[in-house]
Amino acid sequence: MSTRATAWLLAALASTTWAQTDSTDDAAEAPPPASLAELASQSDLVAVVQVADTDYVYARGFPTGGTAFLRVLIRWRLTHPVGDLVRVYDEGLHEGECYFQNPDVGEEGRRHLLFVRDNPDVDNQFLGLPHGCSLEVLVTADNGYALRYPPSNFELTNDLAALARPLQFADPYAVVDDDELTIAERDALLEGGWLVQQDDGRYRFTHGIPLGDLRPLLGEENLTHDRTLLRPTE
Secondary structure (H helix, E strand, C coil), X not given: CCHHHHHHHHHHCCCCHHHHCCCHXXXXXXXXXXXXXXXXXXXXXXXXXXEEEXXXXXXXXXXXXXXXXXXXXXXXXXXXXXXXXXEEEEECCCCCCCCCCCCCCCCCCCEEEEEEEECCCCCCCEEEECCECEEXXXXXXXXXXXXXXXXXXXXXXXXXXXXXXXCCECCHHXXXXXXXXXXXXXXXXXXXXXXXXXXXXXXXXXXXXXXXXXXXXHCHHHCCCXXXXXXXXX
């Protein structure tokens, strides 16, 4: 969920008992910006994933707790083997929250570059990092994967602008409706050339970073090469 959506929901629930008794963790300030290598070093799993399903509790249309079920497409870092479907849990409203949009019936799920750590209290379950847990990935016209640029959800120290290039996307999530962006966001993206308006009035992202160019930024020491770890479990 975006930062602006979180802020709106927090304000909307401010007078409720639930909000009054929310944990101090939810009120914690955001951590300072980090590099992709720092995020990878803190993770037990770094992978390209696709949302298969979610099981969330909702308040006023926004998730406030539950589990996402994510299909693993590409494995980059693992501290132990995982299956083809992983569970990521979160609860409450806080900086760096780790929720995913559930695909509608007949729709394919969004793809993400995932950074998560093991849940020390629940086997075979992951939690997001304090910074967050995912960056959006889009399918390109040549059937590759690219990080959408500019990225959202993380404030990174890497100079990703130097790697961004114009790309044609074959991904429905490369196109957004007007109400998915604030006016300030839309105007900044249009001015930067990162977004163009289509004939139907919707907007299309124009730039991305191929994952092959992004991978070295995670740091070679943070990548897994052991095939016994990379092999999916049953």
